[in-house]
Amino acid sequence: MKLIDGKQTAAQIRSELKLRTASFEQRYGKKVGLAVVLIGNDPASQVYVRNKITACQETGIRSFAHYLPETVTEQETLSLIRSLAEDDNIHGILVQLPLPEHLNADKILSTIPAAKDVDGFLAENIGKLALSEEGTVACTPLGVMELLKRYQISLCGKRAVVLGRSNIVGRPMALLLLNEDATVTVCHSKTQNLKEECLRADILVAAIGKAKFVTNDMIKTGAVVIDVGINRTDDGKICGDVDFENVKEKCSYITPVPGGVGPMTIAMLLTNVVQAAEKAQCRNIY
Numbered sequence: 001m002k003l004i005d006g007k008q009t010a011a012q013i014r015s016e017l018k019l020r021t022a023s024f025e026q027r028y029g030k031k032v033g034l035a036v037v038l039i040g041n042d043p044a045s046q047v048y049v050r051n052k053i054t055a056c057q058e059t060g061i062r063s064f065a066h067y068l069p070e071t072v073t074e075q076e077t078l079s080l081i082r083s084l085a086e087d088d089n090i091h092g093i094l095v096q097l098p099l100p101e102h103l104n105a106d107k108i109l110s111t112i113p114a115a116k117d118v119d120g121f122l123a124e125n126i127g128k129l130a131l132s133e134e135g136t137v138a139c140t141p142l143g144v145m146e147l148l149k150r151y152q153i154s155l156c157g158k159r160a161v162v163l164g165r166s167n168i169v170g171r172p173m174a175l176l177l178l179n180e181d182a183t184v185t186v187c188h189s190k191t192q193n194l195k196e197e198c199l200r201a202d203i204l205v206a207a208i209g210k211a212k213f214v215t216n217d218m219i220k221t222g223a224v225v226i227d228v229g230i231n232r233t234d235d236g237k238i239c240g241d242v243d244f245e246n247v248k249e250k251c252s253y254i255t256p257v258p259g260g261v262g263p264m265t266i267a268m269l270l271t272n273v274v275q276a277a278e279k280a281q282c283r284n285i286y
């Protein structure tokens with residue numbers, strides 16, 4: 001069994017990005033910029049946003065943080081996003097989810113121009129992914145693909161099984177694997193014979209949000225197991241959707257939790273921001 005080290009890979013990506021942001025600044029006389037919008041007081045969202053802003057600082061990206069109160073109106077939110085959309089110093093706009101209930105997330109997100117949608121959440125970007133066209137891809141599934149690529153795990157003709165069909169992970173994950181010529185099955189809460197589906201997987205991606213759900217009896221010997229889950233056990237420890245200790249000897253490769261896919265999500269967000277900035281400048285020049 002080989003461990004896939006997401007922490008080290010993410011650090012490597014950040015150091016590569018630092019060179020790109022420095023070269024951008026030298027060429028265009030301004031920094032790569034990311035606007036982060038956080039609405040309300042959700043503690044988990046506050047931690048995520050803080051981590052994203054710290055990661056920007058480390059990579060030479062200028063961050064513009066906007067903290068709005070829980071009571072903000074839809075009009076106020078939309079007008080902030082419109083002004084960020086027009087600002088040439090801002091290359092990416094990230095609205096941290098979930099939003100308070102009185103705000104219409106679809107309406108707010110669709111105010112972000114596709115070129116600044118560094119989360120890859122807009123219909124336009126998901127449509128491009130579905131058509132195998134170039135666009136921005138959601139950070140977590142993109143991070144999984146980057147790990148597979150850097151560990152030289154081939155996908156062509158392999159059976160890939162994705163557990164979970166969320167808009168943020170499962171669906172884009174399945175499309176990315178399909179675009180790399182894997183034979184893809186998506187399993188979800190209504191899937192029958194889940195264990196048999198999993199047992200066929202050469203590559204199994206677990207993204208269902210259930211602690212230690214994937215066990216030894218669901219894994220084919222030699223499978224690559226990618227764990228997207230971040231769950232908390234009763235004793236307060238972080239664990240994935242895969243029962244790591246129980247399955248590890250059966251896998252060829254496995255991602256740990258923490259230290260696997262998690263650190264890659266922010267690394268790919270930063271990658272999407274730098275790419276959006278480079279593309280925006282190319283559009284200005286030609």
Ligand code: GUN
Nearest residue numbers: 094095096097098119139
């Ligand atoms: N909330 C949970 N994950 C994410 C993410 O990747 N992006 C945003 N914007 N909000 C989230």
